[in-house]
Amino acid sequence: MDTPEKTQIAAPPVSAHEDSPVFNFIRSLSPIKPVKSAHIAQTFTSLPFTSLPSVFTSPHANFHKDPSFLRRHQSLDPSNPNRSSENHNIVCRNGDFTNGISQKREISDKKVSVEVHAEPCKEHSDFATEFPQNLRHIFYNPEGNLTGCSADAESAVETAGMSTPIIPVVVKSPEKPLPEGEGQQQNKEWPIDASDLFIFSSPNDAEAFRELIQRSPDFGTPVPNFHRGLRRRCLDFEIAELCKLSGDDSDYSHMALSQHDENTLVNEGQLPVKSEGDPLRCTLPGIGLHLNALATTSNDYQSVEHENLLSENQLMNTQISSSSLNLPNAHQSLHESLTSVVSEDIGSTDNGVLVVQDGSQSCAYPDGEELDHNSPQKKRRKAEHSEDGACKRCNCKKSKCLKLYCECFAAGVYCIEPCSCLDCLNKPIHENTVLATRKQIESRNPLAFAPKVIRASDSFPDTGDDSNKTPASARHKRGCNCKKSGCLKKYCECYQGGVGCSFNCRCEGCKNSFGRKDGSTLISVEAEVIEEGKENFEKSMGNQGSLEIMKQRDPIQATPSAYYRPSNQNTYSAKNEPPQSTSFVTTSSSSVLHASQNQGQLKHIALQPEFEKHYDNNNNNNKNNVGGKMPEVLRSNDTPNTVIKTTSPNGKRVSSPHSDFGSSPPLRSGRRLILKSIPSFPSLTQH
DNA sequence: GAGTTTGAAACT
DNA sequence: CAGTTTCAAACTC
Ligand SMILES: [Zn+2]
Ligand SMILES: [Zn+2]
Ligand SMILES: [Zn+2]
Ligand SMILES: [Zn+2]
Ligand SMILES: [Zn+2]
Ligand SMILES: [Zn+2]
Numbered sequence: 001m002d003t004p005e006k007t008q009i010a011a012p013p014v015s016a017h018e019d020s021p022v023f024n025f026i027r028s029l030s031p032i033k034p035v036k037s038a039h040i041a042q043t044f045t046s047l048p049f050t051s052l053p054s055v056f057t058s059p060h061a062n063f064h065k066d067p068s069f070l071r072r073h074q075s076l077d078p079s080n081p082n083r084s085s086e087n088h089n090i091v092c093r094n095g096d097f098t099n100g101i102s103q104k105r106e107i108s109d110k111k112v113s114v115e116v117h118a119e120p121c122k123e124h125s126d127f128a129t130e131f132p133q134n135l136r137h138i139f140y141n142p143e144g145n146l147t148g149c150s151a152d153a154e155s156a157v158e159t160a161g162m163s164t165p166i167i168p169v170v171v172k173s174p175e176k177p178l179p180e181g182e183g184q185q186q187n188k189e190w191p192i193d194a195s196d197l198f199i200f201s202s203p204n205d206a207e208a209f210r211e212l213i214q215r216s217p218d219f220g221t222p223v224p225n226f227h228r229g230l231r232r233r234c235l236d237f238e239i240a241e242l243c244k245l246s247g248d249d250s251d252y253s254h255m256a257l258s259q260h261d262e263n264t265l266v267n268e269g270q271l272p273v274k275s276e277g278d279p280l281r282c283t284l285p286g287i288g289l290h291l292n293a294l295a296t297t298s299n300d301y302q303s304v305e306h307e308n309l310l311s312e313n314q315l316m317n318t319q320i321s322s323s324s325l326n327l328p329n330a331h332q333s334l335h336e337s338l339t340s341v342v343s344e345d346i347g348s349t350d351n352g353v354l355v356v357q358d359g360s361q362s363c364a365y366p367d368g369e370e371l372d373h374n375s376p377q378k379k380r381r382k383a384e385h386s387e388d389g390a391c392k393r394c395n396c397k398k399s400k401c402l403k404l405y406c407e408c409f410a411a412g413v414y415c416i417e418p419c420s421c422l423d424c425l426n427k428p429i430h431e432n433t434v435l436a437t438r439k440q441i442e443s444r445n446p447l448a449f450a451p452k453v454i455r456a457s458d459s460f461p462d463t464g465d466d467s468n469k470t471p472a473s474a475r476h477k478r479g480c481n482c483k484k485s486g487c488l489k490k491y492c493e494c495y496q497g498g499v500g501c502s503f504n505c506r507c508e509g510c511k512n513s514f515g516r517k518d519g520s521t522l523i524s525v526e527a528e529v530i531e532e533g534k535e536n537f538e539k540s541m542g543n544q545g546s547l548e549i550m551k552q553r554d555p556i557q558a559t560p561s562a563y564y565r566p567s568n569q570n571t572y573s574a575k576n577e578p579p580q581s582t583s584f585v586t587t588s589s590s591s592v593l594h595a596s597q598n599q600g601q602l603k604h605i606a607l608q609p610e611f612e613k614h615y616d617n618n619n620n621n622n623k624n625n626v627g628g629k630m631p632e633v634l635r636s637n638d639t640p641n642t643v644i645k646t647t648s649p650n651g652k653r654v655s656s657p658h659s660d661f662g663s664s665p666p667l668r669s670g671r672r673l674i675l676k677s678i679p680s681f682p683s684l685t686q687h
Numbered sequence: 688g689a690g691t692t693t694g695a696a697a698c699t
Numbered sequence: 700c701a702g703t704t705t706c707a708a709a710c711t712c
Contacts, residue, residue, distance in 0.1 A: 480694080
């Protein structure tokens with residue numbers, strides 16, 4: 001029990017994946033993806049990245065698989081300026097950043113990649129500019145988070161993750177079935193489970209990919225502004241973690257960064273998300289884990305293939321994590337912190353990764369094991385904020401942090417210093433054990449590591465389908481079973497997650513302030529309820545949210561697409577705001593159609609409807625941020641294709657007969673969350 | 688900080 | 700799949 005063994009892990013996957021329909025599916029998709037990916041990469045990513053130093057190399061590796069890609073990238077490079085500028089412009093629009101535009105151009109010209117970023121990063125504007133699209137996404141994320149648009153962050157993440165991951169995936173799959181599948185090495189790494197990725201991905205991924213693909217190009221969301229503000233101690237941690245993750249994923253590189261650079265960027269983006277925590281303390285810890293692992297792995301395995309796969313996975317994780325992090329309140333501060341952090345990170349670009357790690361170390365991983373990989377460097381401040389130092393996370397005494405009882409493990413992150421666990425095996429050193437255990441658990445319950453809360457996007461008016469209209473259509477993936485808490489305390493996962501109870505819940509005497517399972521929560525009512533709930537949350541939550549957030553990363557494994565979820569508002573950083581949906585929300589949008597059709601089912605996640613509310617509540621600024629962030633992200637992505645996709649044939653149910661999980665224990669047989677896919681965000685946009 | 692309550696996760 | 704046990708967080712004091 002305690003120690004899961006590799007054997008288990010080994011069993012699953014790879015071969016199966018190849019054979020699996022999913023694979024086929026993916027393959028079929030691949031052609032398409034490549035194209036888009038190519039565009040993305042070339043257009044956005046590749047350009048900037050190309051310029052990237054050696055660091056970026058890894059990313060290239062992914063692309064390398066297809067020589068053509070590389071070529072394109074390179075060729076594009078020259079064009080970069082132009083395109084980049086275009087992209088930038090777009091971005092700017094979204095972001096409204098004037099600065100970004102001008103700078104962007106510079107960047108494009110220079111093609112400076114990470115390095116540039118690093119320096120410029122200091123300044124938000126630079127940052128934004130630097131990362132045109134790819135970066136954008138990344139930055140974006142942060143901003144989104146910051147903004148309070150956790151969603152944005154998520155979306156950003158998604159986009160980033162999607163685009164990158166997708167591409168690589170696609171490419172790989174066709175070319176290479178899954179050599180790594182076995183991934184002995186992969187196994188080592190948490191994220192690594194490339195096999196998992198494929199597996200899960202396939203079904204879900206399809207959707208995700210599609211979305212990503214579509215989005216990626218569209219992405220324009222921008223919101224550089226947000227970045228500026230970001231910065232926080234916590235962020236540092238997050239960033240570090242993120243960086244690691246991202247770094248691992250070479251795939252993301254397409255985004256623009258190569259390993260290191262990417263990492264940095266990614267981190268940045270992610271961080272923001274995490275930043276939520278800034279108040280937070282250590283929400284990040286979670287991030288570190290998987291992410292760290294990934295990073296580590298990546299380092300270890302630079303072999304392109306593995307890396308790619310891994311990276312994808314990792315990326316996913318990272319993204320997820322970041323998204324999961326949600327920042328509730330700290331939008332502004334986060335922004336600032338993030339920004340600064342990011343910039344800093346970037347600055348150290350070379351070290352970027354390292355830096356990141358450092359950050360994580362500070363808070364997250366004292367062990368430094370992970371950190372070790374890269375570096376040494378600056379630790380930055382991480383602590384700064386930790387304010388209390390609170391980064392505490394789990395307190396496990398008997399589970400060795402290898403069971404879902406452990407929040408860290410459940411969140412997909414390694415335990416770090418702040419954890420008070422005993423005999424903890426959830427550390428980078430025991431990566432193999434961790435991964436093996438994780439696989440086992442996943443084998444039992446594919447959704448075990450998926451985000452607990454899925455946001456349906458009712459926000460989309462278009463969709464309309466939502467049966468639930470609940471304001472926040474988000475709901476717990478499995479529903480709660482509360483008997484005594486009335487779903488009014490954190491004991492209730494629905495409540496804790498800031499979502500109302502749904503028909504999936506078996507609660508008794510449900511009084512969930514976010515919405516009762518009846519659906520009674522009418523909109524108006526909801527608002528009130530929510531408010532109340534939030535208040536309570538705030539009081540109760542104070543700080544939590546860290547791990548939960550982390551959990552989001554799960555999606556990565558399970559579903560790439562899902563990952564994106566923005567975390568949303570949920571987490572509240574400190575007590576400031578009520579988290580709507582706390583931690584675990586995942587939002588996915590929807591693009592599941594294809595996937596679903598094919599097989600994919602996925603979970604979907606929706607966007608958060610409540611963003612606006614949150615924003616409002618949280619920040620006055622929201623409007624600006626929100627508009628910019630959310631909308632852009634969502635919009636860009638969603639609007640165009642997403643919506644349609646989302647719609648999916650039936651409506652969206654994701655669950656398919658086989659569905660991914662065949663038997664998903666967690667899901668109730670009957671009800672599964674089908675997550676309807678919702679279109680990606682329709683509208684929040686600022687526009 | 689210790690002790691209680693709670694409901695998920697794990698186990699049978 | 701249900702019932703029971705285990706577990707660690709949430710809560711209370
Ligand atoms: Zn633990
Ligand atoms: Zn822990
Ligand atoms: Zn631990
Ligand atoms: Zn409940
Ligand atoms: Zn519930
Ligand atoms: Zn309930």
